[in-house]
Amino acid sequence: MKLSLASKPILIVEDNPVIRKSIRDMLYSLNADTITEADNGVAAINAMAKTTFEIVLCDYNLGPGKNGQQVLEEARHRKLIDYRSIFILISSEQSTSAVLGAMDSKPDEYLTKPFNAQQLISRLSRHFARRDYLGGIEKAMAKGDLAQAIRQCDALLERGDVKMRLHLLKMRAELAIAAGDFESARRIYLEVLQHRDLPWARLGLGIIDLQNNNIEQAIAGFQSLVAENPMLMEGYDWLTRAYEALDRHQEVEQVLQQALELSPQSILRQKKFAETADKNGNLEAAEKAYKAALKLGKHSVHRSCSDYAGLAKLYAKTNAGEEALKTLNEMRQEYANQPEAELRAATLEADLFRAQGDDEAAQQALDKALDLCGRLGSKAPRELQLEVARSCFLNQQHDKAEAILHGLIQNHIDDEQFLNNLRAMQSGVGMHNYSEIQIQKTRQALIATNNKGVALYKQGKFKEALDLFEQAIATMPENKTIILNMLKIIIHDLKANPADADKERRARLLLKKARQLGVEQHKLGVLQMEFGKLHRPAAAKA
């Protein structure tokens, strides 16, 4: 049962020609015949954009440019590899998993340099065996079919395979959390922990506490977890989220700092730290972190013009106007012809020129920002829209500010945290409670629509209920409550009535939209499960 790599597309990413040749020879000895080579990160990404490789062997240290972790991050982010691919990260340091602090992109396997053909073979064989065993679950997950994934997982667990049991239990618990079934997940984690103190089970319990709003308990759990496992980066990320839920921003900053000292390469953590320190008034720390994020961003798929804008805003705050303008120019160069960057620049320039007393230039910049904001519509980040509105208030253009805020309130009426940001913005420019009446009115309208829709639904008037929500969605296309309610009604309708391809398509679109809008997975999970059950074979319906 020798491993053969014949006709499997394979990519080697390695800058050292000696090592590259060595890896190639190892692969040839396994009958590999479709090998592509890249000697830097950009070349690797370009190759992956053309071909979906089954195996990627990627060195961590690739010289100037992207490193191996950034290649993986980008490949995952841009979906250049899928659940069938195996990504092996090669590094000369061991415990790579712990040292490299990427948030979500963990490689499938690690190899420590120097390694030989037998080590490579054992990694590949192990991965292929695991993929054959778990392929069904992973395929269902990739399709977003939670119900199917859970069924497959349960079926494998029932087979009682000792070797895979713990791995399956971990997957099963994660699937349960995704489906909003916290009780099953908790049972699994507690059972595992009875036998052995495994970090992932403790992490899972903390996540459940957090989702169940037992935030203090979650914090205590995550704290002891990272105290005992200081390199467990996910622990810090979850602890950060728990503190955020309580608006304890000083603690958020502290935890992020701790994580960054251990793993300074994570651009997403640097960004978050910069923003938090900025909010907390620790401007020096914020400046350093923005600069670190910009530097890391040079080769990262997570680079963003918002880091430049953040740094420029920081300079504006400390009255370093020239530095701010310089930073904006750098941003314009790096993000040429990108409307969001231009919008950020124009919005901040309006502030800077106003501070310098140049009202005419300020007005010009604001006009430009308003034009861009109008063209971008809901594609402009909501916090950025708030800033444009703020600038309008400061330039005495209340009607324009109101127009922007109207859209924001309509779409985010059920997001209290965002509404608080909106209120804070208004207080900051001396317009306390400016939008309060509109917020109340919008909220009442939403409640009325909801009640009416639910009442119609209860009377069995599915069609009328759906029409009502369709209308509501037309006026507030990004309102999560409306989308979730519509989904519920369509799914119940599909359950009660004969199959209807149109409605199924509508449901699928709404599920996708809800995911895009960032509706929490466990709220969506229940609906995904019910939708998944609709596709059960005829036997289940009989």
Next chain:
Amino acid sequence: MSGRFDNDTLFPTILAFTVHDIKNSLGTLLELIRQFSAKLQGETGDLGLLEFEAARINHSLMQLLVLYKVGANKFSLAVDEYPALDLLQEAVHQQARLSTLNNVALQVDCADDLPAYCDFATIANALAAVLNNALRYTRHAVLVSAEQDGGYLRIAIEDDGAGYPPHFLAADLNNAADLDWVNGNTGLGLYFVSVIAGLHKNAGRCGYVTIDNASRLGGARFRLFLP
């Protein structure tokens, strides 16, 4: 540190970076040796020795790096469940060429479904270093095995060599000061495994290491107990 190093942390950092750098070069060196070996089928005696020594340097550097991190609180284990057999195989594979080189019969004895709870890479590397040593001192055979022993997983590496010298058997492996750092065969490898074993904890139990000359093959026996 005196003179130009103005604080205590700079030198260890430089040391760690240097070790890292040497390890990178060593990796390339090892690959070149292998490629030469492949070309010169048969006549590879000296090259084999070169590879053997390079592998030893690599183990020492790796251990140094990990011990540096342990000392600087930059190290923690990533403990999870793995098949014990995979763990043993990984160590054996790392040393595979050396066993063929010296015509040593390398045997693995481990149940297919025996689980190991540990940091896979760290323990596999530590075992590989001990195995490397066993391959140096054995005559014909080395046995790598794992078994459940009460609340512990017991991993043993046994050979048919002359056994550990008396000063080794008398030393406290957990105490760096007790090891003979001067007279060669420093036991860095054993000290390293013992530190790593001690970091593995479960239900109030700690991992540990023992050595004796009670090998089933007649020579040295190394045993690692993981809770």
